Amino acid sequence: MNQRVEGRARLTVLGGFLGSGKTTWLRHQLHTGRFAESCVIVNEAAETPVDDALLGQASQLRVLAGGCACCAGRTALVALLRELVDVRSRTRSSSRRLQQIVLETSGLADPAAIVEVIRSDPVLVRHIVVNEIIVVVDALHALGQLQREPLGRKQIEIADQLIVTKVDTAEPASLRVLLATLASMNPGATLAAAVRGSAEPLADFQGTAPLPLCDLGTAPSRGPITPIRLCIDETADWPGFTVWLSALLHARGDDIVRVKGVVRTPAGRLLLQSVHRIVQSPEILPEGNGGPDLNAVVVLGRGYTPDQLRRSLRYFTGDSPSPRAGG
Protein backbone atom coordinates (compact mmCIF):
# COMPACT_ATOMS: atom_id res chain seq x y z
CA MET A 1 0.00 0.00 0.00
CA ASN A 2 1.32 3.43 -0.86
CA GLN A 3 1.19 5.43 2.35
CA ARG A 4 1.61 9.16 1.97
CA VAL A 5 4.31 10.61 4.19
CA GLU A 6 3.70 14.09 5.58
CA GLY A 7 6.77 16.09 4.65
CA ARG A 8 5.71 19.37 6.17
CA ALA A 9 6.87 20.58 9.58
CA ARG A 10 4.31 20.05 12.33
CA LEU A 11 3.14 23.08 14.24
CA THR A 12 1.76 22.88 17.74
CA VAL A 13 -0.09 26.03 18.75
CA LEU A 14 -0.09 26.51 22.51
CA GLY A 15 -2.72 29.03 23.53
CA GLY A 16 -4.68 30.09 26.58
CA PHE A 17 -5.75 33.23 28.37
CA LEU A 18 -3.36 35.59 30.16
CA GLY A 19 -1.77 33.87 33.11
CA SER A 20 -3.34 30.49 32.43
CA GLY A 21 0.02 28.72 32.75
CA LYS A 22 1.20 28.24 29.16
CA THR A 23 4.88 28.83 29.86
CA THR A 24 4.86 26.75 33.05
CA TRP A 25 3.25 23.85 31.18
CA LEU A 26 5.63 24.15 28.24
CA ARG A 27 8.64 24.43 30.53
CA HIS A 28 7.75 21.11 32.15
CA GLN A 29 7.19 19.45 28.76
CA LEU A 30 10.67 20.58 27.67
CA HIS A 31 12.08 19.31 30.97
CA THR A 32 10.59 15.85 30.32
CA GLY A 33 11.94 15.76 26.77
CA ARG A 34 8.71 16.41 24.89
CA PHE A 35 9.29 18.84 22.00
CA ALA A 36 13.02 18.13 22.45
CA GLU A 37 13.90 18.66 18.80
CA SER A 38 11.44 21.47 18.28
CA CYS A 39 11.87 25.11 17.59
CA VAL A 40 9.94 26.97 20.26
CA ILE A 41 8.52 30.37 19.34
CA VAL A 42 7.32 32.57 22.18
CA ASN A 43 4.99 35.41 21.32
CA GLU A 44 4.31 38.15 23.83
CA ALA A 45 1.96 41.05 23.32
CA ALA A 46 4.20 43.29 25.43
CA GLU A 47 7.44 44.70 24.11
CA THR A 48 9.20 43.32 27.15
CA PRO A 49 9.58 39.57 26.79
CA VAL A 50 9.84 37.58 30.01
CA ASP A 51 8.79 34.05 29.16
CA ASP A 52 11.93 33.27 27.15
CA ALA A 53 13.93 33.39 30.39
CA LEU A 54 11.98 30.34 31.56
CA LEU A 55 12.33 28.21 28.48
CA GLY A 56 16.09 27.73 28.50
CA GLN A 57 15.72 23.99 27.84
CA ALA A 58 14.35 24.50 24.34
CA SER A 59 16.83 23.39 21.67
CA GLN A 60 15.93 26.41 19.57
CA LEU A 61 14.08 29.41 20.98
CA ARG A 62 12.81 32.45 19.10
CA VAL A 63 10.98 35.39 20.61
CA LEU A 64 8.32 37.51 18.96
CA ALA A 65 7.69 40.44 21.29
CA GLY A 66 5.74 43.65 20.94
CA GLY A 67 2.59 42.41 19.26
CA CYS A 68 0.15 39.57 19.38
CA ALA A 69 0.83 37.16 16.48
CA CYS A 70 -2.84 36.93 15.56
CA CYS A 71 -3.16 40.67 14.88
CA ALA A 72 -0.42 43.31 15.37
CA GLY A 73 2.44 40.80 15.23
CA ARG A 74 1.09 38.87 12.27
CA THR A 75 3.71 40.06 9.77
CA ALA A 76 6.54 39.24 12.18
CA LEU A 77 5.13 35.73 12.71
CA VAL A 78 4.90 35.07 8.97
CA ALA A 79 8.46 36.38 8.45
CA LEU A 80 9.83 34.18 11.24
CA LEU A 81 8.01 31.05 10.06
CA ARG A 82 9.13 31.67 6.48
CA GLU A 83 12.71 31.99 7.69
CA LEU A 84 12.43 28.68 9.56
CA VAL A 85 10.93 26.79 6.63
CA ASP A 86 13.48 28.35 4.29
CA VAL A 87 16.35 26.99 6.40
CA ARG A 88 14.52 23.67 6.60
CA SER A 89 14.10 23.47 2.84
CA ARG A 90 17.81 23.99 2.35
CA THR A 91 18.64 21.16 4.74
CA ARG A 92 19.18 17.83 3.01
CA SER A 93 16.49 15.30 3.73
CA SER A 94 19.22 12.89 4.89
CA SER A 95 20.28 15.38 7.58
CA ARG A 96 18.33 16.19 10.69
CA ARG A 97 15.66 18.69 9.71
CA LEU A 98 13.32 20.72 11.80
CA GLN A 99 10.24 18.54 12.23
CA GLN A 100 8.29 20.36 14.88
CA ILE A 101 7.55 23.96 15.77
CA VAL A 102 5.84 24.93 19.01
CA LEU A 103 4.26 28.38 19.03
CA GLU A 104 3.39 29.68 22.46
CA THR A 105 0.93 32.45 21.73
CA SER A 106 0.37 35.55 23.80
CA GLY A 107 -2.54 35.36 26.23
CA LEU A 108 -4.41 37.81 24.02
CA ALA A 109 -4.23 35.66 20.88
CA ASP A 110 -7.05 33.86 19.16
CA PRO A 111 -5.44 30.57 18.02
CA ALA A 112 -7.94 30.35 15.15
CA ALA A 113 -6.55 33.58 13.71
CA ILE A 114 -3.02 32.19 13.90
CA VAL A 115 -4.05 29.02 12.08
CA GLU A 116 -5.68 31.23 9.46
CA VAL A 117 -2.44 33.22 9.07
CA ILE A 118 -0.61 30.01 8.17
CA ARG A 119 -3.34 28.60 5.95
CA SER A 120 -3.66 31.82 3.99
CA ASP A 121 0.06 32.23 3.35
CA PRO A 122 1.00 30.62 0.04
CA VAL A 123 4.49 29.63 1.25
CA LEU A 124 3.72 28.50 4.77
CA VAL A 125 0.76 26.35 3.80
CA ARG A 126 3.11 24.15 1.74
CA HIS A 127 5.69 23.80 4.49
CA ILE A 128 3.79 23.75 7.77
CA VAL A 129 0.86 21.67 8.92
CA VAL A 130 -0.99 22.67 12.07
CA ASN A 131 -0.69 19.49 14.04
CA GLU A 132 -2.57 20.35 17.22
CA ILE A 133 -3.97 23.29 19.12
CA ILE A 134 -3.40 22.94 22.84
CA VAL A 135 -5.19 25.44 25.04
CA VAL A 136 -4.29 25.85 28.67
CA VAL A 137 -7.14 26.75 31.04
CA ASP A 138 -6.67 28.27 34.49
CA ALA A 139 -8.70 26.22 37.01
CA LEU A 140 -8.84 29.17 39.37
CA HIS A 141 -9.94 31.99 37.06
CA ALA A 142 -11.44 30.42 33.94
CA LEU A 143 -15.06 30.35 35.11
CA GLY A 144 -14.99 34.11 35.74
CA GLN A 145 -13.16 34.80 32.49
CA LEU A 146 -15.65 32.71 30.49
CA GLN A 147 -18.45 34.93 31.77
CA ARG A 148 -16.67 38.17 30.84
CA GLU A 149 -14.16 37.59 28.05
CA PRO A 150 -15.24 36.61 24.52
CA LEU A 151 -11.59 35.80 23.74
CA GLY A 152 -11.47 33.24 26.56
CA ARG A 153 -14.40 31.43 24.94
CA LYS A 154 -12.87 31.53 21.45
CA GLN A 155 -9.63 30.00 22.71
CA ILE A 156 -11.48 27.07 24.27
CA GLU A 157 -13.75 26.47 21.30
CA ILE A 158 -10.84 26.04 18.85
CA ALA A 159 -8.75 23.64 20.98
CA ASP A 160 -7.92 20.04 20.12
CA GLN A 161 -6.67 19.53 23.63
CA LEU A 162 -7.63 21.44 26.77
CA ILE A 163 -5.25 21.31 29.71
CA VAL A 164 -6.70 22.56 32.96
CA THR A 165 -3.86 23.91 35.09
CA LYS A 166 -3.53 24.77 38.79
CA VAL A 167 -6.10 22.08 39.65
CA ASP A 168 -4.57 21.78 43.11
CA THR A 169 -5.66 25.31 44.01
CA ALA A 170 -9.26 25.20 42.78
CA GLU A 171 -12.32 24.27 44.85
CA PRO A 172 -13.32 20.70 43.83
CA ALA A 173 -16.94 21.74 43.17
CA SER A 174 -16.02 24.70 40.93
CA LEU A 175 -13.39 22.56 39.17
CA ARG A 176 -16.11 20.03 38.27
CA VAL A 177 -18.32 22.85 36.95
CA LEU A 178 -15.41 24.16 34.89
CA LEU A 179 -14.70 20.71 33.42
CA ALA A 180 -18.39 20.22 32.57
CA THR A 181 -18.47 23.69 30.99
CA LEU A 182 -15.37 22.99 28.90
CA ALA A 183 -16.79 19.63 27.79
CA SER A 184 -20.04 21.29 26.74
CA MET A 185 -18.28 24.15 24.92
CA ASN A 186 -15.92 21.89 23.01
CA PRO A 187 -17.03 18.25 23.18
CA GLY A 188 -14.43 17.20 20.61
CA ALA A 189 -11.41 18.29 22.62
CA THR A 190 -9.56 15.96 24.94
CA LEU A 191 -9.41 17.15 28.52
CA ALA A 192 -6.41 16.82 30.82
CA ALA A 193 -5.36 18.29 34.15
CA ALA A 194 -1.96 19.54 35.28
CA VAL A 195 -0.16 21.13 38.20
CA ARG A 196 2.94 23.12 37.26
CA GLY A 197 3.07 21.17 34.01
CA SER A 198 2.85 17.65 35.51
CA ALA A 199 -0.17 15.62 34.50
CA GLU A 200 -2.71 15.04 37.25
CA PRO A 201 -5.77 12.76 37.32
CA LEU A 202 -8.85 14.44 35.95
CA ALA A 203 -11.67 14.91 38.46
CA ASP A 204 -14.89 13.04 37.70
CA PHE A 205 -17.43 15.59 36.52
CA GLN A 206 -20.15 13.26 35.24
CA GLY A 207 -23.55 14.60 36.21
CA THR A 208 -22.27 18.12 36.92
CA ALA A 209 -24.19 20.87 35.16
CA PRO A 210 -22.09 23.24 33.03
CA LEU A 211 -22.05 26.95 33.80
CA PRO A 212 -24.77 28.74 31.79
CA LEU A 213 -22.92 31.26 29.63
CA CYS A 214 -24.66 34.49 28.72
CA ASP A 215 -24.44 36.01 25.26
CA LEU A 216 -21.48 38.39 25.35
CA GLY A 217 -22.38 39.84 21.97
CA THR A 218 -24.93 42.15 23.55
CA ALA A 219 -22.89 43.06 26.62
CA PRO A 220 -21.28 46.51 26.63
CA SER A 221 -17.63 46.35 25.66
CA ARG A 222 -15.25 46.67 28.59
CA GLY A 223 -12.46 47.89 26.36
CA PRO A 224 -9.38 46.02 25.20
CA ILE A 225 -6.78 44.59 27.54
CA THR A 226 -3.56 46.47 26.85
CA PRO A 227 0.00 45.90 28.04
CA ILE A 228 1.74 48.76 29.86
CA ARG A 229 5.42 48.61 30.72
CA LEU A 230 6.51 50.16 34.02
CA CYS A 231 10.18 50.75 34.71
CA ILE A 232 11.21 50.21 38.31
CA ASP A 233 13.96 52.80 38.56
CA GLU A 234 16.23 53.34 41.53
CA THR A 235 13.63 55.44 43.37
CA ALA A 236 11.10 52.61 43.25
CA ASP A 237 12.61 50.16 45.71
CA TRP A 238 11.11 46.74 46.40
CA PRO A 239 9.19 47.62 49.63
CA GLY A 240 7.59 50.67 48.01
CA PHE A 241 6.80 48.74 44.86
CA THR A 242 5.17 45.89 46.79
CA VAL A 243 3.03 48.29 48.84
CA TRP A 244 1.82 49.82 45.58
CA LEU A 245 1.29 46.56 43.69
CA SER A 246 -0.44 44.75 46.56
CA ALA A 247 -2.85 47.69 46.98
CA LEU A 248 -3.42 47.89 43.23
CA LEU A 249 -4.22 44.18 42.92
CA HIS A 250 -6.50 44.31 45.95
CA ALA A 251 -8.47 47.27 44.55
CA ARG A 252 -8.29 46.50 40.82
CA GLY A 253 -7.68 42.75 40.62
CA ASP A 254 -10.70 42.21 38.37
CA ASP A 255 -9.38 44.60 35.73
CA ILE A 256 -5.68 43.87 36.08
CA VAL A 257 -5.49 40.45 34.53
CA ARG A 258 -1.77 39.89 34.56
CA VAL A 259 1.45 41.39 35.87
CA LYS A 260 4.84 39.98 35.00
CA GLY A 261 8.38 41.21 34.98
CA VAL A 262 11.84 40.97 36.43
CA VAL A 263 12.75 43.21 39.35
CA ARG A 264 16.25 43.65 40.72
CA THR A 265 16.37 43.50 44.53
CA PRO A 266 19.04 42.97 47.20
CA ALA A 267 17.97 39.28 47.11
CA GLY A 268 18.70 38.99 43.39
CA ARG A 269 16.67 39.22 40.19
CA LEU A 270 13.09 38.25 40.99
CA LEU A 271 10.67 37.01 38.39
CA LEU A 272 7.34 38.42 39.46
CA GLN A 273 4.05 37.07 38.11
CA SER A 274 0.42 37.56 39.06
CA VAL A 275 -2.94 36.57 37.66
CA HIS A 276 -5.76 38.80 38.89
CA ARG A 277 -5.19 38.92 42.68
CA ILE A 278 -3.00 35.84 42.97
CA VAL A 279 0.73 36.55 43.07
CA GLN A 280 3.04 33.60 42.60
CA SER A 281 6.08 33.30 44.91
CA PRO A 282 8.75 35.17 42.93
CA GLU A 283 11.35 32.93 41.31
CA ILE A 284 14.96 33.91 41.88
CA LEU A 285 16.62 34.07 38.48
CA PRO A 286 20.27 33.00 38.40
CA GLU A 287 22.75 35.77 37.70
CA GLY A 288 24.70 35.81 34.49
CA ASN A 289 22.63 33.36 32.46
CA GLY A 290 21.55 35.99 30.00
CA GLY A 291 17.81 36.42 30.08
CA PRO A 292 16.09 39.65 30.89
CA ASP A 293 17.75 42.19 33.12
CA LEU A 294 14.79 44.46 32.98
CA ASN A 295 13.89 46.03 36.28
CA ALA A 296 10.49 46.52 34.73
CA VAL A 297 7.08 44.93 34.87
CA VAL A 298 4.34 44.65 32.28
CA VAL A 299 0.81 45.23 33.52
CA LEU A 300 -1.96 43.80 31.30
CA GLY A 301 -5.41 45.08 32.04
CA ARG A 302 -7.98 47.75 31.39
CA GLY A 303 -9.74 50.68 33.05
CA TYR A 304 -6.85 53.14 33.41
CA THR A 305 -4.28 55.01 31.33
CA PRO A 306 -0.52 54.39 31.27
CA ASP A 307 -0.02 57.86 32.77
CA GLN A 308 -2.31 57.14 35.71
CA LEU A 309 -0.46 53.92 36.43
CA ARG A 310 2.97 55.58 36.26
CA ARG A 311 1.99 58.58 38.39
CA SER A 312 0.45 56.30 40.97
CA LEU A 313 3.60 54.18 41.20
CA ARG A 314 5.72 57.33 41.42
CA TYR A 315 3.49 58.66 44.18
CA PHE A 316 3.80 55.51 46.29
CA THR A 317 7.52 55.08 45.83
CA GLY A 318 8.80 58.57 45.20
CA ASP A 319 9.30 61.63 47.35
CA SER A 320 6.24 63.65 46.41
CA PRO A 321 4.19 65.31 49.21
CA SER A 322 1.49 63.51 51.21
CA PRO A 323 -1.87 62.94 49.52
CA ARG A 324 -4.80 65.22 50.02
CA ALA A 325 -7.04 64.15 52.87
CA GLY A 326 -10.67 63.17 52.46
CA GLY A 327 -12.44 61.86 49.35
Add this chain to the structure above:
Amino acid sequence: MCSACGFPAAPGHWTDAGADTPHDRLRGRFRRAQVLQRVLPAYGLTAFDGGEVPGIQVANLAGSQTIVSDLEALWRVAETLIGGPVDPLDPRFTDER
Protein backbone atom coordinates in the same frame (compact mmCIF):
# COMPACT_ATOMS: atom_id res chain seq x y z
CA MET B 1 3.88 18.16 40.82
CA CYS B 2 7.34 18.80 39.48
CA SER B 3 9.70 21.15 41.23
CA ALA B 4 12.76 20.36 39.14
CA CYS B 5 12.11 22.42 36.05
CA GLY B 6 11.81 25.88 37.55
CA PHE B 7 14.09 28.29 39.35
CA PRO B 8 13.95 28.34 43.16
CA ALA B 9 11.07 30.38 44.56
CA ALA B 10 11.59 32.94 47.30
CA PRO B 11 10.14 31.62 50.59
CA GLY B 12 7.48 33.44 52.59
CA HIS B 13 4.99 36.04 51.43
CA TRP B 14 5.77 37.41 47.96
CA THR B 15 6.17 40.96 49.28
CA ASP B 16 9.04 39.77 51.51
CA ALA B 17 11.00 38.30 48.60
CA GLY B 18 13.22 41.34 48.05
CA ALA B 19 15.47 40.75 51.07
CA ASP B 20 17.54 37.75 52.10
CA THR B 21 19.63 39.07 54.98
CA PRO B 22 18.27 40.10 58.41
CA HIS B 23 19.58 43.60 57.80
CA ASP B 24 17.81 43.95 54.44
CA ARG B 25 14.63 42.49 55.89
CA LEU B 26 14.56 45.00 58.74
CA ARG B 27 15.37 47.90 56.45
CA GLY B 28 12.61 46.71 54.10
CA ARG B 29 10.08 46.68 56.94
CA PHE B 30 10.95 50.23 57.98
CA ARG B 31 10.71 51.42 54.40
CA ARG B 32 7.38 49.63 53.95
CA ALA B 33 5.98 51.37 57.04
CA GLN B 34 7.27 54.69 55.71
CA VAL B 35 5.47 54.19 52.37
CA LEU B 36 2.28 53.12 54.15
CA GLN B 37 2.43 56.28 56.25
CA ARG B 38 2.43 58.32 53.04
CA VAL B 39 -0.77 56.62 51.91
CA LEU B 40 -2.95 55.61 54.83
CA PRO B 41 -3.33 58.88 56.84
CA ALA B 42 -5.47 60.28 53.99
CA TYR B 43 -7.99 57.57 54.91
CA GLY B 44 -7.78 58.22 58.65
CA LEU B 45 -5.56 55.19 59.22
CA THR B 46 -2.01 54.78 60.51
CA ALA B 47 0.48 51.98 60.06
CA PHE B 48 3.39 51.19 62.36
CA ASP B 49 6.14 48.59 62.22
CA GLY B 50 8.80 48.99 64.89
CA GLY B 51 10.69 45.95 63.70
CA GLU B 52 10.53 44.26 67.12
CA VAL B 53 7.46 42.08 66.74
CA PRO B 54 6.33 40.48 63.49
CA GLY B 55 3.55 42.18 61.55
CA ILE B 56 2.26 45.66 60.83
CA GLN B 57 0.04 47.52 63.28
CA VAL B 58 -2.91 49.25 61.65
CA ALA B 59 -5.01 51.70 63.63
CA ASN B 60 -7.85 54.08 62.91
CA LEU B 61 -8.54 57.47 64.48
CA ALA B 62 -10.96 55.90 66.96
CA GLY B 63 -8.02 53.96 68.40
CA SER B 64 -9.00 50.54 67.11
CA GLN B 65 -5.80 48.55 66.44
CA THR B 66 -5.09 45.38 64.48
CA ILE B 67 -1.84 43.58 63.72
CA VAL B 68 -1.65 42.07 60.24
CA SER B 69 0.96 39.65 58.97
CA ASP B 70 1.40 40.95 55.45
CA LEU B 71 0.30 43.59 52.96
CA GLU B 72 -2.56 41.56 51.51
CA ALA B 73 -4.08 41.26 54.97
CA LEU B 74 -3.45 44.96 55.53
CA TRP B 75 -5.49 46.02 52.49
CA ARG B 76 -8.33 43.72 53.53
CA VAL B 77 -8.39 45.24 57.04
CA ALA B 78 -8.14 48.76 55.62
CA GLU B 79 -11.10 48.09 53.34
CA THR B 80 -13.16 46.91 56.31
CA LEU B 81 -12.20 49.95 58.39
CA ILE B 82 -12.86 52.59 55.73
CA GLY B 83 -15.68 50.90 53.85
CA GLY B 84 -13.91 50.61 50.51
CA PRO B 85 -10.54 49.64 49.07
CA VAL B 86 -7.49 51.91 49.10
CA ASP B 87 -7.22 52.42 45.34
CA PRO B 88 -3.78 53.51 44.07
CA LEU B 89 -5.54 54.82 40.94
CA ASP B 90 -7.65 57.20 43.01
CA PRO B 91 -7.13 60.77 41.66
CA ARG B 92 -5.45 61.76 44.91
CA PHE B 93 -2.53 59.54 43.91
CA THR B 94 -2.56 60.11 40.17
CA ASP B 95 -3.31 63.83 39.71
CA GLU B 96 -0.40 66.01 38.64
CA ARG B 97 0.24 68.73 41.17
